[in-house]
Amino acid sequence: xxxxxxxxxxxxxxxxxxxxxxxxxxxxxxxxxxxxxxxxxxxxxxxxxxxxxxxxxxxxxxxxxxxxxxxxxxxxxxxxxxxxxxxxxxxxxxxxxxxxxxxxxxxxxxxxxxxxxxxxxxxxxxxxxxxxxxxxxxxxxxxxxxxxxxxxxxxxxxxxxxxxxxxxxxxxxxxxxxxxxxxxxxxxxxxxxxxxxxxxxxxxxxxxxxxxxxxxxxxxxxxxxxxxxxxxxxxxxxxxxxxxxxxxxxxxxxxxxxxxxxxxxxxxxxxxxxxxxxxxxxxxxxxxxxxxxxxxxxxxxxxxxxxxxxxxxxxxxxxxxxxxxxxxxxxxxxxxxxxxxxxxxxxxxxxxxxxxxxxxxxxxxxxxxxxxxxxxxxxxxxxxxxxxxxxxxxxxxxxxxxxxxxxxxxxxxxxxxxxxxxxxxxxxxxxxxxxxxxxxxxxxxxxxxxxxxxxxxxxxxxxxxxxxxxxxxxxxxxx
Amino acid sequence: xxxxxxxxxxxxxxxxxxxxxxxxxxxxxxxxxxxxxxxxxxxxxxxxxxxxxxxxxxxxxxxxxxxxxxxxxxxxxxxxxxxxxxxxxxxxxxxxxxxxxxxxxxxxxxxxxxxxxxxxxxxxxxxxxxxxxxxxxxxxxxxxxxxxxxxxxxxxxxxxxxxxxxxxxxxxxxxxxxxxxxxxxxxxxxxxxxxxxxxxxxxxxxxxxxxxxxxxxxxxxxxxxxxxxxxxxxxxxxxxxxxxxxxxxxxxxxxxxxxxxxxxxxxxxxxxxxxxxxxxxxxxxxxxxxxxxxxxxxxxxxxxxxxxxxxxxxxxxxxxxxxxxxxxxxxxxxxxxxxxxxxxxxxxxxxxxxxxxxxxxxxxxxxxxxxxxxxxxxxxxxxxxxxxxxxxxxxxxxxxxxxxxxxxxxxxxxxxxxxxxxxxxxxxxxxxxxxxxxxxxxxxxxxxxxxxxxxxxxxxxxxxxxxxxxxxxxxxxxxxx
Numbered sequence: 001x002x003x004x005x006x007x008x009x010x011x012x013x014x015x016x017x018x019x020x021x022x023x024x025x026x027x028x029x030x031x032x033x034x035x036x037x038x039x040x041x042x043x044x045x046x047x048x049x050x051x052x053x054x055x056x057x058x059x060x061x062x063x064x065x066x067x068x069x070x071x072x073x074x075x076x077x078x079x080x081x082x083x084x085x086x087x088x089x090x091x092x093x094x095x096x097x098x099x100x101x102x103x104x105x106x107x108x109x110x111x112x113x114x115x116x117x118x119x120x121x122x123x124x125x126x127x128x129x130x131x132x133x134x135x136x137x138x139x140x141x142x143x144x145x146x147x148x149x150x151x152x153x154x155x156x157x158x159x160x161x162x163x164x165x166x167x168x169x170x171x172x173x174x175x176x177x178x179x180x181x182x183x184x185x186x187x188x189x190x191x192x193x194x195x196x197x198x199x200x201x202x203x204x205x206x207x208x209x210x211x212x213x214x215x216x217x218x219x220x221x222x223x224x225x226x227x228x229x230x231x232x233x234x235x236x237x238x239x240x241x242x243x244x245x246x247x248x249x250x251x252x253x254x255x256x257x258x259x260x261x262x263x264x265x266x267x268x269x270x271x272x273x274x275x276x277x278x279x280x281x282x283x284x285x286x287x288x289x290x291x292x293x294x295x296x297x298x299x300x301x302x303x304x305x306x307x308x309x310x311x312x313x314x315x316x317x318x319x320x321x322x323x324x325x326x327x328x329x330x331x332x333x334x335x336x337x338x339x340x341x342x343x344x345x346x347x348x349x350x351x352x353x354x355x356x357x358x359x360x361x362x363x364x365x366x367x368x369x370x371x372x373x374x375x376x377x378x379x380x381x382x383x384x385x386x387x388x389x390x391x392x393x394x395x396x397x398x399x400x401x402x403x404x405x406x407x408x409x410x411x412x413x414x415x416x417x418x419x420x421x422x423x424x425x426x427x428x429x430x431x432x433x434x435x436x437x438x439x440x441x442x443x444x445x446x447x448x449x450x451x452x453x454x455x456x457x458x459x460x461x462x463x464x465x466x467x468x469x470x471x472x473x474x475x476x477x478x479x
Numbered sequence: 480x481x482x483x484x485x486x487x488x489x490x491x492x493x494x495x496x497x498x499x500x501x502x503x504x505x506x507x508x509x510x511x512x513x514x515x516x517x518x519x520x521x522x523x524x525x526x527x528x529x530x531x532x533x534x535x536x537x538x539x540x541x542x543x544x545x546x547x548x549x550x551x552x553x554x555x556x557x558x559x560x561x562x563x564x565x566x567x568x569x570x571x572x573x574x575x576x577x578x579x580x581x582x583x584x585x586x587x588x589x590x591x592x593x594x595x596x597x598x599x600x601x602x603x604x605x606x607x608x609x610x611x612x613x614x615x616x617x618x619x620x621x622x623x624x625x626x627x628x629x630x631x632x633x634x635x636x637x638x639x640x641x642x643x644x645x646x647x648x649x650x651x652x653x654x655x656x657x658x659x660x661x662x663x664x665x666x667x668x669x670x671x672x673x674x675x676x677x678x679x680x681x682x683x684x685x686x687x688x689x690x691x692x693x694x695x696x697x698x699x700x701x702x703x704x705x706x707x708x709x710x711x712x713x714x715x716x717x718x719x720x721x722x723x724x725x726x727x728x729x730x731x732x733x734x735x736x737x738x739x740x741x742x743x744x745x746x747x748x749x750x751x752x753x754x755x756x757x758x759x760x761x762x763x764x765x766x767x768x769x770x771x772x773x774x775x776x777x778x779x780x781x782x783x784x785x786x787x788x789x790x791x792x793x794x795x796x797x798x799x800x801x802x803x804x805x806x807x808x809x810x811x812x813x814x815x816x817x818x819x820x821x822x823x824x825x826x827x828x829x830x831x832x833x834x835x836x837x838x839x840x841x842x843x844x845x846x847x848x849x850x851x852x853x854x855x856x857x858x859x860x861x862x863x864x865x866x867x868x869x870x871x872x873x874x875x876x877x878x879x880x881x882x883x884x885x886x887x888x889x890x891x892x893x894x895x896x897x898x899x900x901x902x903x904x905x906x907x908x909x910x911x912x913x914x915x916x917x918x919x920x921x922x923x924x925x926x927x928x929x930x931x932x933x934x935x936x937x938x939x940x941x942x943x944x945x946x947x948x949x950x951x952x953x954x955x956x957x958x959x960x
């Protein structure tokens with residue numbers, strides 16, 4: 001590995017280099033002179049450049065260096081994260097104007113966190129996995145507590161800090177155990193060793209700890225305790241980032257890891273994952289039923305959605321990875337939409353998070369309300385939306401793998417889910433009886449509107465004509 | 480001809496305007512459908528086996544063998560005609576009843592119709608499920624926004640019942656897809672590919688159970704009927720009309736089209752239970768209908784009773800019974816729909832549906848009363864009106880299959896007489912409980928009801944066109960058994 005990096009390789013690494021360079025340059029600018037509009041546009045330009053370089057590299061043959069693998073799969077996820085980052089940035093300008101007194105650093109952290117997630121997917125080695133995970137987590141600590149004048153944000157940040165550090169420690173210990181047993185940190189090396197030794201107890205313990213560490217990031221039951229508080233406490237844009245990019249990065253990383261290291265040959269690990277999936281679906285949905293706070297509700301529902309993704313995950317090798325990736329995309333679009341709207345409706349007085357706030361919204365803001373309905377339908381998995389197609393793919397993978405029990409749970413949970421998603425819609429369409437409060441919208445609403453239109457188009461596009469995107473995923477995803 | 484079915488649906492999808500536009504759209508569709516039927520009538524009825532009158536297939540998600548496949552045969556055609564006919568009426572009766580949020584209301588109404596037509600024509604199981612769900616959401620809004628006093632509760636109940644059963648059907652569809660795929664190597668959701676798939680007996684029963692559950696909830700069959708009285712009672716008149724006239728029929732349609740041809744062996748195993756459940760439904764529905772005081776609820780329970788006949792006929796597995804089932808689907812759509820409309824008219828005038836607060840209305844509103852009399856008689860199965868033909872055919876068909884059950888089911892006719900006459904007698908005759916200030920039917924209302932009367936009489940005296948149209952389909956379905 002002593003060779004120098006060639007130009008070609010440099011070019012293929014460009015998406016990641018851009019994400020690193022962008023914030024550094026921005027940092028210099030902030031040091032010289034603060035300008036919100038400039039930082040905003042610069043960040044969008046960074047994400048656009050990343051997306052562009054992803055697209056131009058997309059058809060290259062894959063690049064394998066000692067820590068990273070740059071192939072279609074990593075590029076697909078990186079491109080996805082760049083789009084999400086771009087959309088969050090679109091929402092961010094107005095939101096930060098309303099809520100925060102120091103705005104520019106938000107963008108730095110956002111790009112860094114996206115970089116962390118993207119690198120996680122590209123990692124082919126536990127070292128790079130852990131490093132990129134920390135890039136992501138450390139950025140998130142400060143992002144969550146970004147609105148430093150709000151007690152809730154500080155509380156959420158601290159909670160996340162402690163628990164994430166804890167989970168990193170568990171993950172590290174797991175890595176250490178695996179290393180102890182196999183003498184290798186790269187996935188390929190571990191897999192090669194495992195072929196000869198099989199599943200030794202240390203190895204299983206190590207893998208279990210890695211799964212626990214990953215489970216924390218994915219917020220699946222029983223590692224879900226932080227979710228609701230952090231979702232509620234941090235500002236909605238950061239929440240949407242946690243729900244999408246941060247979880248997506250971990251899902252991507254797990255897919256890559258488990259494609260190489262065949263943990264699904266081990267029954268006890270499969271059993272554990274099955275229990276995690278079932279528990280996530282039920283506990284997530286049942287807790288979501290009881291929430292009156294939209295952000296908390298979405299937090300619990302995200303636990304359930306990750307449970308659905310776990311089903312696809314367990315049916316590895318049966319199109320499960322395709323399904324998981326597609327579901328992730330669908331879920332990204334809807335989650336981003338939901339939190340984006342919350343951020344748009346938020347005033348400087350507080351977040352628009354109470355469900356009663358949405359009462360009669362349809363008669364005041366029909367477009368936004370129609371959009372929220374679309375998002376809720378998609379989360380509930382109603383046809384014509386991406387959520388439905390995602391669920392369909394997950395179910396298909398599950399049937400192929402004969403996971404009938406989990407699928408039955410999926411059906412039951414979908415019904416539970418429908419109930420609370422509909423509740424939001426019913427709220428919006430019910431009569432405005434005593435709600436005199438008017439929603440003040442700032443002038444710059446158009447940027448957010450643009451993002452919303454884009455998300456809505458995505459939801460419908462994925463819902464009505466998924467074959468294009470699915471073809472791309474099948475082409476890219478590792479089998 | 481090929482684009483026919485697609486054009487109806489495509490035309491609907493972007494339809495979104497006030498009542499005039501919706502009326503015109505539906506009427507144009509209806510005229511188109513009638514024109515089509517008349518033009519091709521000879522071809523439809525003389526065909527030996529099931530010919531597909533319209534067949535449209537486009538690739539949709541080829542990776543999973545999903546296509547946008549619509550096709551229409553005699554059965555679909557009849558159901559589409561019924562759909563559009565009731566569609567026109569439902570727009571007409573909403574004319575004055577719906578006062579606020581009109582645009583959104585008609586938008587929902589047309590979406591339901593589009594979904595129903597889609598269900599009646601989809602020949603790809605994925606697409607079928609797609610339409611099956613599409614018709615739920617606007618119906619949910621229709622009940623939830625424009626319904627009566629307990630609308631939210633009813634809307635939830637409706638949605639959750641149908642959604643839950645729908646998802647189980649979806650799992651069954653997936654199961655079917657994979658059983659077929661494993662056996663033949665061709666993974667496809669297409670109806671024609673999946674026909675004739677062989678099953679292990681238990682697997683077949685389980686999968687059929689998934690389908691049947693969804694269809695029986697829609698139909699509804701007695702233990703699963705709980706959503707229906709609430710949904711019907713709370714929905715606006717047009718909503719009740721569409722629910723009773725069309726949504727319930729999608730259940731029966733599904734059984735004829737999918738459940739029986741896919742799972743002939745399992746269907747045979749289930750047949751005696753199916754007939755018993757149907758009979759229980761007939762008696763139970765009639766009994767409950769008799770004890771209701773809310774007019775709309777009463778009519779809703781008569782639906783339960785009538786749908787019991789459908790279930791009975793379906794699992795008798797012979798041609799006469801199947802003919803009866805289709806007739807029952809059509810005539811029940813007309814007669815119960817009409818009853819809901821009439822109750823809606825009464826409600827618009829009196830603002831109550833409580834049967835005890837009426838009495839002796841005949842002298843004030845003779846036209847309304849006479850219309851009610853006609854449909855009460857239709858509902859009890861008076862010869863000369865369409866329902867008689869239907870129930871007679873079902874019973875004579877099922878008599879061949881099982882005498883005892885049929886004998887019990889016939890009691891339902893007697894009970895039907897009791898509850899039907901009770902509606903009429905309590906509302907329009909007897910002493911006046913309260914002085915109502917009512918106006919009789921106006922021209923629009925007369926057109927609506929009059930057209931229904933004409934159809935029900937026509938079906939009573941000359942049902943042959945319907946029978947001829949569906950005959951090839953029925954023979955074809957029986958061929959799978």
